[in-house]
Amino acid sequence: MMHLYAFARGLRELEAELETRRFGSLLAVVGADEPDPLQHGLVVEGLLDRADAVLPVRFGERFVTEDELAGAIASRLEALEAQLDHVAGCVEVGVRIVPREEPADGDDGAAYMRARLREQLAADEVHRALAAKARDSVRTNRDAGYLVARADVDGFSQAVQRLLESRPSLDVLCTGPWAPYSFAAAT
Amino acid sequence: MVERRSLAEQVTLLDLVDRVLNKGVVVTGDVTLSVADVDLVYVGLRLLLASAATLEREAAR
């Protein structure tokens, strides 16, 4: 049984307990032991410092035989290589903006909506400004992931702080750098 | 014995696990059925909402 952690290129060193399998220009990083989600995440983050490009695999990809692994990857090789190209040298910075809980004036629906609209527009502005500074971005309503070159993380994080300073009504969480989970799409 | 974690550590830990379970390349296609179900519901509702807006527009004419 093999557990698949990530795909990588330019891998310089590998932790004990992990192995690699080569497919085209990429390496599939696998392990024999079954991790829990946290362990999986820590392994992938560890790879980020040891490789030129890392494409995280979602938790739960496991294979009984080498052939099964090879088969699954062979049919997706081109897409995987393209995704690795896209994230090479980059990390992900996450920005989550959550609406403040207004002390509910239980009777004023219109006031609630006006406050929510103000917050939503302010949040949209922040995301737009950050997207312009990143190589790529993805967003659901509250959560965004920004693909940023490693060297740019500090600058990006300062930009986030500056944007927050002028918008005290927003609750914002900015975390990173992470392996580029949001830019690893289903293939 | 588990040490108390700082808030920063707790938050980033949760964020990491959230990412691991939600995001990343899906190779075999059958990872987490329930996540697929959530996506389906999301898409279905968007279509529904989009239709409602269209209907409203038409009704207002």
Added chain:
Amino acid sequence: MSIPDLESRLLAASGDVDRLARTLGDGANPFPRRVNADPESVERGLAQLVLTLIELLRQLMERQALRLMDQDSLDDEQVERLGLTFMRLAERMDQLKAEFELSDEDLNLDLGPLGSLL
């Protein structure tokens, strides 16, 4: 990578970080943080899945309503009614979430036998 290294990955936060932390997992993640097989946990896991779906739908609907409001497609009465409904929904969600809330213990994920990987 080790867990203590994670602390440095909080790059910026404004507002109620505690509350923000609790929203993690409210998104599209339907998984309970511990996966146990006993009936109580399965039930709680299912409840969390349902709550997550409801919360997702609520956010979606609110977002759409705000769009319509921004486009001036809603009259005052509609805005008032929507606002009241969303407020009540949010309150109800908070109650339900509190009923099925994970304890602090569940956040202390046990590494078990895989300490060797770190």
